[in-house]
Structures are given as C-alpha cells and as structure tokens.
Amino acid sequence: MKSFAEHLADCRSLHQRRPAISVPIRQALGLEVADPVHAVAPYPSFVASAMDGYAVRVVDVPGRLQVIGDVPAGTIPDARISPGTAVRVMTGSAVPAGAEAVVPVEDVRIDGTAINVATATSVGRHIRGIGEDVAPGDTVLDARRLVGPAQLAALATHNVTAVSVHPRPRVAILSTGDELVAIGTEPGPVQLVDSNGPGLAAAVEVAGGEVLHVGHVGDDPDRFRAAIDALPEVDLVLTSGGVSMGAYDVVKAVLDSEGIRFENVAMQPGRPQAWGRLGSGVPFLGLPGNPVSALVSFELFGRAALGRERTIAQATLTEAVPRSPRGKRQFLRGLLSDGRVTLAGGPESHLVVGMARANCLIVVEEDADSISRGEQVQVIPL
Numbered sequence: 032m033k034s035f036a037e038h039l040a041d042c043r044s045l046h047q048r049r050p051a052i053s054v055p056i057r058q059a060l061g062l063e064v065a066d067p068v069h070a071v072a073p074y075p076s077f078v079a080s081a082m083d084g085y086a087v088r089v090v091d092v093p094g095r096l097q098v099i100g101d102v103p104a105g106t107i108p109d110a111r112i113s114p115g116t117a118v119r120v121m122t123g124s125a126v127p128a129g130a131e132a133v134v135p136v137e138d139v140r141i142d143g144t145a146i147n148v149a150t151a152t153s154v155g156r157h158i159r160g161i162g163e164d165v166a167p168g169d170t171v172l173d174a175r176r177l178v179g180p181a182q183l184a185a186l187a188t189h190n191v192t193a194v195s196v197h198p199r200p201r202v203a204i205l206s207t208g209d210e211l212v213a214i215g216t217e218p219g220p221v222q223l224v225d226s227n228g229p230g231l232a233a234a235v236e237v238a239g240g241e242v243l244h245v246g247h248v249g250d251d252p253d254r255f256r257a258a259i260d261a262l263p264e265v266d267l268v269l270t271s272g273g274v275s276m277g278a279y280d281v282v283k284a285v286l287d288s289e290g291i292r293f294e295n296v297a298m299q300p301g302r303p304q305a306w307g308r309l310g311s312g313v314p315f316l317g318l319p320g321n322p323v324s325a326l327v328s329f330e331l332f333g334r335a336a337l338g339r340e341r342t343i344a345q346a347t348l349t350e351a352v353p354r355s356p357r358g359k360r361q362f363l364r365g366l367l368s369d370g371r372v373t374l375a376g377g378p379e380s381h382l383v384v385g386m387a388r389a390n391c392l393i394v395v396e397e398d399a400d401s402i403s404r405g406e407q408v409q410v411i412p413l
C-alpha cells in the first residue's frame with residue numbers, strides 16, 4: 032500500500048499556478064500574490080502624534096505651559112514650539128516644529144489658555160516616527176502570500192491600486208454512479224442524491240478555486256469518456272466514485288490505461304485514490320465515492336493539487352480513541368473548541384450528516400493503534 036505522505040507528495044506535484052495577471056486590489060481578495068510589492072515611500076510618511084494631547088519640549092515638563100495653537104488631523108501646523116509653550120494635537124495630526132514629545136490629554140490639567148503637566152516625559156514619547164512601519168524599498172507584500180483584509184489594507188496604505196496575482200485555479204467536477212440522481216429529483220428505492228457534486232464544489236470554492244463545471248455521469252465507459260472530453264478548460268479535474276475494484280468502476284475502467292494511477296493509500300477514510308494528468312496534460316484526481324471519503328480526500332489531496340493546503344493545529348483530546356488501524360493514517364471527525372477536541376459524527380465514511388456535525392479532522396498517525404484521553408493530537412480545522 033502507498034503511504035499517505037507519498038500520495039500527498041504526488042498530489043502536490045500536480046500543482047501549477049496560472050500565469051500572473053494584474054488586477055485592481057479589491058479583486059485580489061483570496062488570490063496568491065505573484066510579484067512582491069515594495070514600498071516607494073516610508074510609512075508613516077510624516078511625524079505624527081500617537082495620542083490626543085499636547086506637543087511639548089521635554090525640558091518644559093513637569094511645568095505650566097501656554098497653549099499657542101491647535102493642529103487638527105490633516106492640517107499643516109503653523110505654530111512652532113518655543114520655551115514654555117505647547118500646541119494641542121490630535122491622534123494622527125502632524126507634530127509642530129520644535130516639539131519633542133506629546134503629553135496625553137489625560138495627563139494634563141487645563142487652566143484657561145495654559146496647561147499644567149505634573150509628570151516628566153522623554154524625547155519621542157507618543158510620537159510616530161517616519162518609516163516606523165516600512166521604509167522605502169521594504170516589502171509590503173511577499174510573493175506567494177494570499178491576499179486577505181490586512182494585505183489589502185497594506186496595499187491601500189501605500190496607494191497601490193493594482194497587484195499582480197495568480198488567478199483562481201479553475202476546477203471541473205464529475206460525479207460518477209448509475210445510482211445517483213441530481214438534487215431536487217426524487218430518488219428511486221435504491222438510488223441516492225448526488226451529494227459529492229455540491230459538496231466538492233463548495234469545498235473547491237472555500238479553497239479559493241473557481242468551479243467551472245459540476246456534472247454527473249453514469250457508469251458507462253463511453254459516456255464517461257465523452258463527459259471527460261467535453262469538460263471546459265480547467266486547471267484540475269476532480270471525479271468522485273468509480274476508482275476501486277468494483278465491476279462497474281468506470282473511472283478506473285477508462286483512465287487506468289491512459290496513464291492515471293489507481294492506488295490504495297494507507298489511510299482511512301479514502302483508501303482508493305487516483306491521480307495523474309489526463310491526455311491533455313490537465314491534473315486529475317479521482318476521489319473515492321463515499322461522501323466522507325470524497326470530502327476528506329479533497330481537503331487533503333485536492334487542496335494540495337491546488338496549492339491551498341490546510342494548516343494543522345494541536346488540540347487536547349477530551350475522550351479516548353479506543354482503536355485505530357495500525358499502519359494507516361486515520362482522519363476522524365471532531366468538534367474543536369478552545370484547544371480541546373471531541374469525536375463527532377462517527378468514524379465511517381458514509382456518515383455524511385455526521386461529518387456535517389464536525390468542524391475539524393483529527394489525525395491518528397500510522398503508528399498509533401489507540402489514543403488516550405487527554406493526549407495532544409493533530410487537528411485540521413475545516
């Protein structure tokens with residue numbers, strides 16, 4: 032059997048970025064930065080007050096000072112601080128010439144046009160210096176970083192209106208199985224509703240991909256072949272079902288002879304997996320059909336092929352895992368809260384509603400055949 036790590040590495044090897052394009056920054060949300068962005072100007076770009084208060088000379092406090100002016104945010108100070116004087120400033124307003132520190136308004140007693148300051152201060156106190164955040168030439172955003180709200184704000188701060196990013200990976204999804212009907216259709220007595228189509232489409236979108244096609248095809252090899260050939264141009268094709276040893280496993284029947292690898296991976300759920308490149312060179316993953324297996328496989332391998340892997344965290348297990356198959360990496364469903372994780376939803380791979388009660392995967396490593404209550408485990412928050 033193939034190890035989990037080896038299969039993960041193979042899926043990672045399928046990842047290829049789309050050529051970079053430049054987009055307005057608001058369209059870059061969730062995309063990967065292609066070229067690093069450097070600061071042209073320093074930030075902060077002028078010496079500013081960090082507090083509402085009074086700009087002073089250090090030698091003048093403690094003491095009584097005459098207030099000779101006022102600097103609202105966005106105005107250029109006209110007063111200059113001379114011995115024995117202060118200027119009222121606001122958070123973010125420019126600090127007048129001659130000022131060495133700002134005394135917060137809370138530390139001042141106002142007395143007509145004068146202030147009394149009871150405590151000493153030091154040079155630079157409550158003053159924001161030029162370039163404290165970034166100097167010219169510093170990196171504002173590294174390549175490979177995903178653009179989120181803070182990254183957008185950093186770009187906006189530097190007046191960067193467009194950024195070069197890799198477009199979302201495009202994905203096509205095909206459910207296989209004669210027993211499946213589309214959602215909204217009444218299934219016959221031994222039929223079921225295709226849940227992998229909608230589930231995988233959502234998982235791709237959460238991962239930052241763009242779903243160009245979600246379809247269903249039965250277990251007929253010619254129809255499956257035609258459905259694959261009719262897919263739009265994408266960066267990854269995902270199928271579900273039809274990859275194991277069954278007599279009607281259509282994905283295997285058609286693609287085994289075309290260079291796609293069909294393998295048993297030492298994991299649970301998700302043992303049968305297919306991967307490779309279609310004749311067109313497009314990356315392909317054949318995920319198992321069981322709904323939990325399909326979703327778990329996407330979270331691990333689909334995301335690897337898209338370059339969007341989940342981060343792994345640690346949590347304390349609040350109950351024991353009495354047994355786990357030795358030699359296989361197990362992914363149990365769990366409920367994670369405050370660094371503690373409980374089992375949720377049941378271990379079997381057809382319990383899709385059970386999975387809907389979970390918010391993470393609990394990793395049971397290959398060499399563990401049980402885990403005691405209170406042990407630290409790896410979790411993958413979903």
Ligand code: AMP
Binds near residue numbers: 210271275
């Ligand atoms: P297969 O690998 O095709 O034998 O499928 C394994 C199990 O998953 C079978 O019980 C299928 O009925 C079920 N299954 C396969 N595809 C889907 C799907 N798209 N939605 C829901 N269940 C599925």
Ligand code: MG
Binds near residue numbers: 207208209273280
């Ligand atoms: Mg099937």
